[in-house]
Amino acid sequence: MAGIKYNIDLQDNTRMNRLLKTILGIVCIIAAIWFVMNIKNTAASTTTSWIAVVFLGLFGLWEILSGAGFTERYIIIDRNNITIRRKPFTRPLILSPSEISNVEFRPLRIIFGLNTKRKITIELGTYNVERTASILEATGKFCKENMITVLGLNPENYDENHEG
DSSP: OOOEEEEOSSSOOOHHHHHHHHHHHHHHHHHHHHHHHHHTTSTTOOHHHHHHHHHHHHHHHHHHHHHTTTTOOEEEEOSSOEEEEOSTTSOOEEEOGGGEEEEEEETTEEEEEETTSOEEEEEOOSSOHHHHHHHHHHHHHHHHHTTOEEEESOGGGOOTTOOO
16 A cells, blocks of 8 residues: 545645645735835824734735645555644654554544554544545555554445445
């Protein structure tokens, strides 16, 4: 099984989407700088104006970071390990089969039980049923190939035609 990356965000991060986010972020930051230059030391310099400018600048920064992929959430399922990035701005967690004691499949969620008694939960959501089914199927195959105990739903029941 080759390493397959599954996006667990609400939207796909295509190249065009990332480019548009970056452009929007740059425009927002430029607009925030322009507003700062035009409202300082004028009658328009109120607390509300400054809050709006700060918000516009932070939103622009968020869009640039999002376009660069720093906020992306994903799971990569490979033959030798599973890489999970559940939260924006965090480093991915790499799980080898020897670290995983069991995998529990629940509706719209996968729970990785680790040997350290820690649990890692992946929330899948209902936004893309086909992607959710693919993730469940690939994780089930990973568990089967690496002889990891499977609890809960049977991931082999999921296929491309699964309706929920």
